[in-house]
Amino acid sequence: MPRKYDKVPVPEEGEKIKYDGKELLVPDEPIIPQIEGDGTGKDVSPVAKKVLKAAAEKTGRDIHWMDIHAGETANEIYGKHLPQDTLDAIREFRLALKGPLTTPVGGGYRSLNVAIRQILDLYACVRPVYYLEGVPSPMKNPEEMDMVVFRENTEDVYAGIEWARGTEEVEKVRNFLNEEMGTEIPEDAGIGIKPISESATKRLIRKAINYALENKDRFQYVTLTHKGNIMKYTEGSFRDWGYEVAEEEYGEDVITENTLWEEREGEIPEDTVVVNDRLADNMLQQLITRTTNYDILAMPNLNGDYLSDAAGGQIGGLGVAPGSNIGDGRGVFEPTHGSAPKYAGQDKVNPTAEILSGRIMLEYMGWDDTQQLVKDAVEKTIKDKTVTYDIYRSIDGGEKVKCSEFGELVIENMDSF
Structure with missing residues (x-):
């Protein structure tokens, strides 16, 4: 039986995904935690949940979503941006779909996204980069792009080991490096270490x-x-x-x-x-x-950050670029774009990256027919030129639709396959 959580209801239906040390054991009706996210997460996350659940149902399965919290919503509920309930739920149920988060200014975590990855040891940032027909691209042949970036998630500069210029700590490090290791670091430098x-x-x-x-x-x-x-x-x-x-x-x-x-x-x-x-x-x-x-x-890590974003630019930008963070028998699936708070609640932003991040999750679960249905239906919706404003402004003709309307069209287009 699932454990009880302080401020998070566990769905009454559905089963836990389990892990036998080598592979996931996925029931036909899994319980999957979901973090709505900040800013436009409140727009794209509900759409993605509906699309993924519809695809599961059309392939003889179901998804029972469990709402957990991080970011601004979590701070309102728990008084902290990354509560223990959220981490425990991902540990117990193995997988989670996540919307974009805004890291708070001031104290606390450098990045909520990085904190989740490191605390849960989601050591591989996996970003498939492929072209969807109909998406405007700066390349002559964007369909040539079909890569998967595996980016190390726990070390390099993202370990966040650094000391600010002028502090007592940086002086200790600088003196040691200059006097004991023979370096020549100037007095006005900040210092960082990349393990x-x-x-x-x-x-x-x-x-x-x-x-x-x-x-x-x-x-x-x-x-x-x-x-x-x-x-x-x-x-x-x-x-x-x-x-x-x-x-x-x-x-x-x-x-x-x-x-x-x-x-x-x-x-x-x-x-x-x-x-x-x-x-x-x-x-x-x-x-x-x-x-x-x-x-x-x-x-x-840092190379992966640059390379995956550059590759995403070739297929039309981060609005269609999904991402995931995977460890051993555990994963959190999220778009590569940020929370874009100025567009929050306007029902206008493109939910494709969030939907396709869910598609990676379905692939990781072994639901190949379900993930393929999601990809095909999203691509057909874009090819039909029924698109959100970001794509509409770069194409000839077509129809501009809302974020929620795009999701409904994707679900309708599943019947074509």
Whole structure:
């Protein structure tokens, strides 16, 4: 039986998703927590919930949503922005759909989004980037983009280890580095540290390679993306540890790019994944110039932030860019865009990214027919040019619809498949 929560009702129907240490055990009617979010989260989250529930019902299942809280709503209810109830509910029920959150100014967490990821050890930020026909894009051939970014979620600059200029703490660090380690850091500098560990790196790389092997019909390459030419003992080690995982743990299922050309003359053996690496600055260029050469990108946190947003720009922007944060048998699924508070409550913003974040959740649950129905129905709605204002202003013709109306059209279009 589910535990009782202080200020959160648990649905009377539905069952918990369980985890056996290797895979999720998903019932046909799971209870799934949902954080509405701040700002436009109050617009897009209800729409996404309706769309995902409708898709589940049309494929012989159901979703029982459990409303939990973070951000401004949580502060009103609990007097804190990230209550224990919310974290406990995600731990118990394994998965959650989340709207965008605004981190409060002043004390508390640097970022509520980062706090949730780190507290729950959701170490892989997984962002599929693919084109939906009909979305305006700055690229001539946006359909060439079909990648998945695996971004490490717990280390690098997002560990948030830094000291402000002029503080007693920064002086201690600066003096140690200058006097004991031979650096020359000026007196007016702030100092930050970016840890990148073997253990955190390897578990991210495993998740990326496993995903590639599970989707061999679509993906052949896993590309380690780094700045190891400059940061040799952090990002360079990220690359080296990635190759160690590929060479030591996967046998003939995975080969490196060197092996591919030195021993295979560039011919990829059937059912094999190739691991290679690229410098992050070069990769930003190759996203555009050699889009079809890349499938899955695995990288430290900051690189992943830049690369995933750049890739999202090629398919039309963050309004259609979904995201997820996944650990071992647990995940929180959220759009990559922010809360855009100036549009809150106007029923005008695009709910596509929130809906497609839910689609990633359905895929993670193993509901392949349900997630495909969501994707197909969203794409048909956009192709029909019945779109929200952000897309409408960049296309010829069509009909501008409200956020809620877009969701209803997506549900109607499910009957076409």
